[in-house]
Amino acid sequence: MPTFVQMTRCDGCGQCVDICPSDIMHIDTEIRRAYNIEPNMCWECYSCVKACPHNAIDVRGYADFTPLGSSVRVRRDEEKGVIAWRIIFRNGKKDWDLLAPITTKPWGSGYPELKNAPSPSQEQRDSQLLFNEPKYIRLDDGGLHTLESNGLSMKEGVYY
Amino acid sequence: MLTTNPFSELTAYIPAGVMQAYVVLMFIFVAGGTVLDMLHKKSAKYFFEHAKRSQKLAKRKLGGGEKASLAVKVLTNEVMAAAEFANPRRRMSHLLLMYGFILFVVTTAIMIFGYLGADSKTPVLLPLLWHLGALMVCIGGYWFWFSIRVDVSAEGHPWYKVERDDVFILSLLATTTLALIWSFLQAVGAAFTADIFFILFIIAATVLFTTVFFSKFAHMFYKPAAAFNKRVIWADGSRERLPDIPDLSSAETKQRFPDIPKYMGENPPNMGLGINREPPQHY
Numbered sequence: 311m312p313t314f315v316q317m318t319r320c321d322g323c324g325q326c327v328d329i330c331p332s333d334i335m336h337i338d339t340e341i342r343r344a345y346n347i348e349p350n351m352c353w354e355c356y357s358c359v360k361a362c363p364h365n366a367i368d369v370r371g372y373a374d375f376t377p378l379g380s381s382v383r384v385r386r387d388e389e390k391g392v393i394a395w396r397i398i399f400r401n402g403k404k405d406w407d408l409l410a411p412i413t414t415k416p417w418g419s420g421y422p423e424l425k426n427a428p429s430p431s432q433e434q435r436d437s438q439l440l441f442n443e444p445k446y447i448r449l450d451d452g453g454l455h456t457l458e459s460n461g462l463s464m465k466e467g468v469y470y
Numbered sequence: 471m472l473t474t475n476p477f478s479e480l481t482a483y484i485p486a487g488v489m490q491a492y493v494v495l496m497f498i499f500v501a502g503g504t505v506l507d508m509l510h511k512k513s514a515k516y517f518f519e520h521a522k523r524s525q526k527l528a529k530r531k532l533g534g535g536e537k538a539s540l541a542v543k544v545l546t547n548e549v550m551a552a553a554e555f556a557n558p559r560r561r562m563s564h565l566l567l568m569y570g571f572i573l574f575v576v577t578t579a580i581m582i583f584g585y586l587g588a589d590s591k592t593p594v595l596l597p598l599l600w601h602l603g604a605l606m607v608c609i610g611g612y613w614f615w616f617s618i619r620v621d622v623s624a625e626g627h628p629w630y631k632v633e634r635d636d637v638f639i640l641s642l643l644a645t646t647t648l649a650l651i652w653s654f655l656q657a658v659g660a661a662f663t664a665d666i667f668f669i670l671f672i673i674a675a676t677v678l679f680t681t682v683f684f685s686k687f688a689h690m691f692y693k694p695a696a697a698f699n700k701r702v703i704w705a706d707g708s709r710e711r712l713p714d715i716p717d718l719s720s721a722e723t724k725q726r727f728p729d730i731p732k733y734m735g736e737n738p739p740n741m742g743l744g745i746n747r748e749p750p751q752h753y
Binding site: 318319321322323324325327328329336337339340341342360361363364365381383384385387388389390391392394395396398402405407408409410411413414415416417418 | 516520526527554555556557560620621623624625633634635696709710711712713714715716718723726727729730733734735738739740741742743744745746747750
């Protein structure tokens with residue numbers, strides 16, 4: 311869901327311009343407010359949403375997420391480590407509050423201590439697998455997980 | 471220089487009535503331009519529609535006393551201390567510009583309307599405040615122009631890239647800078663050069679006050695109203711359609727959002743400043 315700026319709330323501070331990894335948030339030269347110059351290229355990372363000190367940036371909900379025309383507003387609380395959503399339908403009859411965690415540890419404390427990890431053996435160095443790959447794709451836990459090994463199968467056609 | 475009324479010497483060749491008429495004319499331009507600006511942008515229409523829409527989502531109705539206390543808070547925080555700015559540098563620059571401009575304009579008007587007669591003696595404080603106001607505008611304005619404004623600080627444009635909407639800040643800076651130069655030249659006795667700078671000062675001031683339609687001058691009038699409306703929206707519970715962030719360790723939150731205790735524990739710790747750990751300066 312690409313982001314867009316509510317121009318009346320924006321004060322043109324430029325924090326979204328600074329943070330946008332796609333470089334698509336820019337300042338309008340006439341009214342000096344931020345806007346998303348290319349929503350098609352938005353990664354939907356919501357960096358701008360959390361950077362905006364005035365909560366001026368909203369998301370445009372896809373039709374399979376919320377009916378068209380709904381108000382979808384987001385607030386990230388860094389200190390509490392949660393993101394909250396509020397969705398209000400166009401006719402105003404539905405008013406949802408949603409809350410989800412965005413971190414389980416204090417910011418900056420969850421980095422792996424890679425310098426303490428044992429060095430790879432010569433056999434590991436010669437292998438095609440990357441560092442920690444057997445562990446992360448669970449090759450060391452009875453081989454690669456597949457649909458068959460999990461008792462699943464592909465169905466034909468499109469299904470929901 | 472600092473203690474003499476720079477306008478009193480002008481009475482030798484510009485009648486006081488002409489100067490007073492010029493001030494009145496500029497005031498009319500500002501008032502008319504502001505009204506035109508509001509009509510063009512439909513600010514008032516949007517403002518009342520927005521207030522009405524927010525009222526529908528209000529959880530409670532605010533009393534008269536509560537609204538009055540909010541209005542006082544708007545006056546002391548948003549208007550007098552520019553609290554809306556999240557960036558402290560921008561806030562400081564805005565305060566310098568605002569108070570400097572008020573001092574400059576008010577003392578200009580007092581000196582032109584009250585102390586231009588041949589026998590009238592201008593109190594020392596007035597020219598002192600006039601110079602101080604112009605200096606404050608210069609400090610806040612040049613700081614803003616060269617380093618704080620978003621085109622330079624976030625967009626990475628060079629300071630000399632000028633857009634049409636820069637007419638406000640540039641003519642304001644030109645007005646105060648030229649006023650200071652004019653006053654200085656008058657004090658050192660360079661009459662001819664002083665007259666040239668006086669003409670430039672008047673041109674800059676005329677541009678400043680007549681281009682109000684294309685500038686941000688009108689914000690002095692509608693920003694306080696918008697700030698008051700914003701405070702009302704947060705006080706009555708509609709929260710600008712933003713979600714509430716509850717206390718994460720309360721039983722009600724845990725029951726309503728079971729993911730919180732499941733992934734963050736029974737009493738989630740303070741996670742720290744996150745994105746706010748460093749200022750946004752990545753250019």
